[in-house]
Amino acid sequence: MLETxxxxxxxxxWAIYFMLDGFDLGLGALMPFLAKREEERRIVYSxxxxxxxxxxxxxxxxxxxxxxxxxxxxxVLFSSLYSALMLLLFSLIFRAISIEFRGKLAxxxxxxxxxxxxxxxxxxxxxxxxxxxxxxxxGIPIDGEGVYQGTLFTLLNPYGLLGGLLFLxxxxxxxxxxxxxxAGGPLQERAGRMAIRLWxxxxxxxxxxxxxxxxxxxxxxxxxxxxxxxxxPLAAVAGLLGSRFFMARGAWWRAWFASCLTIVSATLFGVxxxxxxxxxxxxxxxxxxxxxxSASTPLTLKIMLAVALTFVPIVVLYQGWVYYIFQGKVTEQxxxxxxxx
Amino acid sequence: xxxxxxxxLQFAVATLFHFLFVPLTLGLSVLIAIMETIYVKTGNxxxxxxxxxxxxxxLINFAVGVATGITLEFQFGTNWSRYxxxxxxxxxPLLAIEATLAFFLESTFIAVWVFGWNRLxxxxxxASIWIVALxxxxxxxxxxxxNTWMQYPVGYTINETTGRAELTDFIAVLTQPFAIIxxxxxxxxxxxxxxxxxxxISAYHILRKQNISFFLKSFRxxxxxxxIFSLGVALMxxxxxxxxxxxxxxxxxxxxxxxxxxxHAPFVLFFIPDEKNERNLFEFGTIPSGLSLLAFHSPGAxxxxxxxxxxxxxxxxxxxxxxxxxxxGLGSLFVLLTAVGWLRRNKLExxxxxxxxxxxxxxxxxxxxxxxxxxxxxxxxPWIVYRLMxxxxxxxxxxxxxxxxxxxxxxxxYSVLGFAAYYLIFQAARKGPEPLASKAG
Numbered sequence: 001m002l003e004t005x006x007x008x009x010x011x012x013x014w015a016i017y018f019m020l021d022g023f024d025l026g027l028g029a030l031m032p033f034l035a036k037r038e039e040e041r042r043i044v045y046s047x048x049x050x051x052x053x054x055x056x057x058x059x060x061x062x063x064x065x066x067x068x069x070x071x072x073x074x075x076v077l078f079s080s081l082y083s084a085l086m087l088l089l090f091s092l093i094f095r096a097i098s099i100e101f102r103g104k105l106a107x108x109x110x111x112x113x114x115x116x117x118x119x120x121x122x123x124x125x126x127x128x129x130x131x132x133x134x135x136x137x138x139g140i141p142i143d144g145e146g147v148y149q150g151t152l153f154t155l156l157n158p159y160g161l162l163g164g165l166l167f168l169x170x171x172x173x174x175x176x177x178x179x180x181x182x183a184g185g186p187l188q189e190r191a192g193r194m195a196i197r198l199w200x201x202x203x204x205x206x207x208x209x210x211x212x213x214x215x216x217x218x219x220x221x222x223x224x225x226x227x228x229x230x231x232x233p234l235a236a237v238a239g240l241l242g243s244r245f246f247m248a249r250g251a252w253w254r255a256w257f258a259s260c261l262t263i264v265s266a267t268l269f270g271v272x273x274x275x276x277x278x279x280x281x282x283x284x285x286x287x288x289x290x291x292x293x294s295a296s297t298p299l300t301l302k303i304m305l306a307v308a309l310t311f312v313p314i315v316v317l318y319q320g321w322v323y324y325i326f327q328g329k330v331t332e333q334x335x336x337x338x339x340x341x
Numbered sequence: 342x343x344x345x346x347x348x349x350l351q352f353a354v355a356t357l358f359h360f361l362f363v364p365l366t367l368g369l370s371v372l373i374a375i376m377e378t379i380y381v382k383t384g385n386x387x388x389x390x391x392x393x394x395x396x397x398x399x400l401i402n403f404a405v406g407v408a409t410g411i412t413l414e415f416q417f418g419t420n421w422s423r424y425x426x427x428x429x430x431x432x433x434p435l436l437a438i439e440a441t442l443a444f445f446l447e448s449t450f451i452a453v454w455v456f457g458w459n460r461l462x463x464x465x466x467x468a469s470i471w472i473v474a475l476x477x478x479x480x481x482x483x484x485x486x487x488n489t490w491m492q493y494p495v496g497y498t499i500n501e502t503t504g505r506a507e508l509t510d511f512i513a514v515l516t517q518p519f520a521i522i523x524x525x526x527x528x529x530x531x532x533x534x535x536x537x538x539x540x541x542i543s544a545y546h547i548l549r550k551q552n553i554s555f556f557l558k559s560f561r562x563x564x565x566x567x568x569i570f571s572l573g574v575a576l577m578x579x580x581x582x583x584x585x586x587x588x589x590x591x592x593x594x595x596x597x598x599x600x601x602x603x604x605h606a607p608f609v610l611f612f613i614p615d616e617k618n619e620r621n622l623f624e625f626g627t628i629p630s631g632l633s634l635l636a637f638h639s640p641g642a643x644x645x646x647x648x649x650x651x652x653x654x655x656x657x658x659x660x661x662x663x664x665x666x667x668x669x670g671l672g673s674l675f676v677l678l679t680a681v682g683w684l685r686r687n688k689l690e691x692x693x694x695x696x697x698x699x700x701x702x703x704x705x706x707x708x709x710x711x712x713x714x715x716x717x718x719x720x721x722x723p724w725i726v727y728r729l730m731x732x733x734x735x736x737x738x739x740x741x742x743x744x745x746x747x748x749x750x751x752x753x754x755y756s757v758l759g760f761a762a763y764y765l766i767f768q769a770a771r772k773g774p775e776p777l778a779s780k781a782g
Contacts, residue, residue: 050452053407057440057448060411064437067418071429071505078418078425079737085419086747090754093408097758100404104765146426147738296430297507307438315445322449325460338393338775339455 002301003291006069007278009308011271013065015264017058018129018167022263023256024052026175028095028122029168031115034179034194038108039332040187041115045099045341046330047182052099054319056092068304072146072294073278080140080148081132084155088128094121103341126171127164131155134163137217137270139280144287159216166209169202170266174259177243180252184329188252195255196247206240206266218280219273229272236265345736347744348420351751355412356718357711358755362406362762364710367481367528368535368566369399370474375562377467391559392470394774395539396454398766403451405762409755414440420744424725424735431497431508432487439483446476481531482524489520491726492717493588506729519584526577529570530713533675534706536567540682541703542770544696547689552773557689564686568679575672579635585720586636589727590645591654592720595661597632599646606632606644616658619648656722664715671709678702 027034027048035041067074078085098118102111138159141149176198179191210233213219223229239261246255274280278294281287295301334340373392380388414436417425425433453461454469461469496513497506508514540563543556586593593599598614598621599606608631612621630640637644647655678699685692725732 050456053452054445054449056411057445060414060444061437061440063414063418064433064440067414067425067429068433068437071433072426074418074429074433075422075424075426075737078415079420079422079739082419082737082739082743083747085415086750089412089415090750092411093754093758096408097404097761100400100408101761101765104401104769145738146422296433299511300430300434300508303508303511304434304437307434307441311441311445315441315449319445319449322453325453326456337456337459339458 002298002305003295004275005305006065006295006301007271007275007291009305010062010065010069010278011268013058013062014133014271015267017055017062018170018267019260019263020055020058021052022126022167022171023174023178024048024055025095025122025126026171026173027179028098028118028175029126030172030175030179030191030194031122032119034176034187034190038111039335040183041111042103042335042341043183043187043330044179045102046334047179048099049341050322050326053096054322056096059092065304065308069296069301070278070289070291070294071296073289076142076146076148076289076294077136077279080142080150081135081155082148083152084128084132088125088132091121091125091128094118095125099341123168126168130164130167131160132163133167133267133270134160136279137163137213137219137274139217139277139282139288141283142279142281142287142289143283146287146289149283159212162205162209162212166205166266169198169205170259170263173198173202173243174256174263177247177252177256177259181256182330184331192247192250192252196244199244199247203240203244206236213273217273219270222273222275232265232272233269236262236269239263239265344739344741344744345733347741347748348736349732351420351744351748352413352416353718354748354751354755355409355416357714358751358759359406359409359413360710360714361707361759362402362409363481364531364534364706365402365538366399366406367474367477367531368533368570369395369402369538370470370477371532372535372539372563372566373399374467374470374474375566376559377470379562381463381467387555387558390774391555391562394555395559396470397769398542400451400455401762401765401769405758407448408758412751420737420739421725421735422737424730426505427730427735428494428497428506428726431494431506431514432490434508434511435483435487435490435514439480439487443476443480443483447473447480450476478528481528485524485527486515486520488717489517489523490514492523492721493517493519493584494726494729506726519581519588522577522580522584526574526581527713529573529577530706530710532570533567533574534710536563536570536679537675537699537702537706539563540567541700544699545770546773548693548696548700553690555774560689561686564679564682567675568683571672571675571679575676578669578672582636583638586644589720591647591650591656592661592716593636594645594647594650595656595658595720596665596716598658598662599632599644600648601646602643602649603646604633604641604643605630606636606642608632608635614659614662653723656720661716661720664712664719668709668712668716671705671712675706675709 027044031041031044035044094117098114098121102114135155141154143149173195176191176195180188180195183191239258242258243255243262246258276290276292277288278291279289373395376388376395377392379385380392450469450472454466454473457466457469495517496508496510498509500507540560543560546552546556600619608628609621609624610626612624615622632644633640633642636642647658681695685695689696721727723731723733725735
């Protein structure tokens with residue numbers, strides 16, 4: 001029970017991370033396609049400015065919770081995906097530094113360099129997160145000792161790449177919608193059009209992914225055992241259709257919330273399908289890491305549960321407050337502000 | 342070259358680089374909070390300008406600290422997976438709680454502070470930098486508890502069935518005296534570093550007769566802060582030494598390159614370790630019973646010599662011996678420099694030689710802090726968890742073809758980052774504060 005509770009929390013933390021940092025990553029990747037002038041680029045940066053750092057901490061927390069609640073999974077997963085994770089870390093470093101350093105010098109060359117870094121880093125981080133999770137859903141070749149019997153290229157299988165593409169498309173649409181919320185004028189129009197144009201691609205990728213999941217993974221077994229669970233992937237589909245519905249009406253906030261629903265439900269769809277595995281072995285199901293064979297002791301899980309149930313709601317409250325005080329569009333006046341990006 | 346050496350090098354590069362930025366974040370956030378509080382209390386605009394100017398330098402530094410911190414947590418899994426699996430039940434929660442309690446607060450409220458000048462009341466705005474300051478120090482508290490557990494594991498048992506260390510007493514892990522001393526020692530060092538940073542940059546501008554009133558005020562905010570914490574770091578260093586004496590005898594012996602076990606162990610002022618032949622060369626200035634007194638505060642205390650331990654349980658001596666001398670020597674210098682500053686606090690402008698020294702002293706607390714970590718971490722070897730798990734048993738089953746590229750990646754990326762960050766800090770520091778009449782002010 002305790003292990004299962006932690007499994008659910010584990011999935012929820014990842015879902016929140018993708019929902020929040022997804023729009024930063026998508027927006028970073030889209031920046032050269034959305035912003036044409038320096039002033040517009042600054043609006044793009046300022047649209048992420050107060051949020052990206054707090055969003056990224058959800059990743060650190062999700063990683064930390066994997067370590068604390070399922071140390072064996074943490075150990076095997078992170079060492080198995082070594083090169084992919086290193087690339088992810090370098091991407092996230094460049095993303096962070098680009099956002100924070102870009103505006104510190106007026107030189108156009110300096111700014112152009114960081115703009116390029118931001119775009120490449122955001123693209124690769126989105127792809128890598130997707131490739132990683134698709135491979136977790138599918139299972140990776142780990143032996144009975146938890147030693148990975150593959151290479152970086154093992155992860156670049158068709159299903160893994162499809163997962164990368166899915167995450168990329170989800171984040172791109174999510175980011176475009178965020179920009180449509182935060183900007184006015186031509187930038188808002190461009191961002192809205194971009195979301196509308198990317199949406200059919202996302203739809204096709206999502207459908208292909210759902211079908212491919214039936215062939216490449218065993219995720220649907222849990223759903224067939226308990227059909228009520230199909231509500232979760234249905235919610236993802238509803239979010240996807242809903243976001244298009246609201247896009248057509250220029251209701252950007254609603255479209256963005258619908259997109260949040262899609263990302264959260266899509267993540268939970270995979271996580272629910274995994275249960276009771278955290279990391280399936282593609283060599284032999286007996287080698288899979290599960291909620292029982294990789295969990296911490298009940299004492300540790302209880303301490304962590306007390307901490308999580310007390311402090312995560314508090315975090316949600318104050319982060320919500322930050323979104324509230326920095327709500328509204330980024331204006332020219334905001335750009336004149338000396339600390340602006 | 343094997344995976345173990347490369348992984349150790351990679352962790353050393355990543356931590357030492359990260360810790361170039363962490364102490365300034367810890368200390369400067371407090372100093373900025375003090376400056377802004379003075380502004381809120383007195384309404385003196387100059388203190389607001391100070392918070393903004395030092396805040397600009399702070400943010401460049403903060404960004405690198407944040408960006409490079411995440412790699413450390415992940416490396417326990419990528420490079421030290423056997424460690425992670427073996428001690429995760431005890432060690433994992435400390436990192437997870439750090440993120441949940443401290444890192445969220447810090448990362449969220451820094452944005453409130455940066456972008457909130459015009460949106461929040463002055464009081465609430467000042468509160469946000471206090472939250473950042475407290476949260477970063479709280480973050481350090483959890484990390485140091487985790488590190489101290491590696492130095493002296495408590496509150497756990499070895500479960501033979503699961504083959505791992507399991508938590509039995511969380512409170513013991515959180516409250517062991519060694520951890521509390523390490524926390525106070527490290528935080529003091531960080532606050533001291535920030536004090537020297539502010540004093541050094543202020544000295545530069547006072548010497549050039551630019552914005553003199555602004556930088557004299559900055560200097561005078563930082564001076565008592567640095568004085569208090571230079572004394573604190575020395576005092577806690579002494580306490581820490583006593584903890585090491587009883588809990589990590591191999592580290593103590595390596596610090597002093599002490600070979601023979603005996604009571605009334607002498608302290609030798611000058612010598613050079615000869616590790617290969619298990620002796621010291623050119624000994625000069627022997628203080629009888631000095632080491633027994635320093636380590637145990639009792640002249641008759643027995644101090645274990647390195648020869649009492651098998652060779653494969655000793656840390657490398659020369660590097661620790663040297664790093665320890667750098668740390669202690671600089672630590673004493675900091676007490677001296679801040680004490681001189683305190684005596685001259687009302688005639689700083691005229692004390693040009695002193696200002697020059699303070700300008701040139703900016704890098705020294707960095708050097709001392711890095712040396713301190715070398716003493717702590719290299720001194721723990723060959724153990725990753727002292728006497729519980731060897732570093733060689735902790736490394737991941739990964740290939741050189743994975744670790745070598747990532748190590749080179751770290752060196753390359755961190756060189757670029759370090760260069761860019763210090764270039765920006767240098768430029769902003771040299772430029773000085775913005776004029777008061779800013780439209781956003």
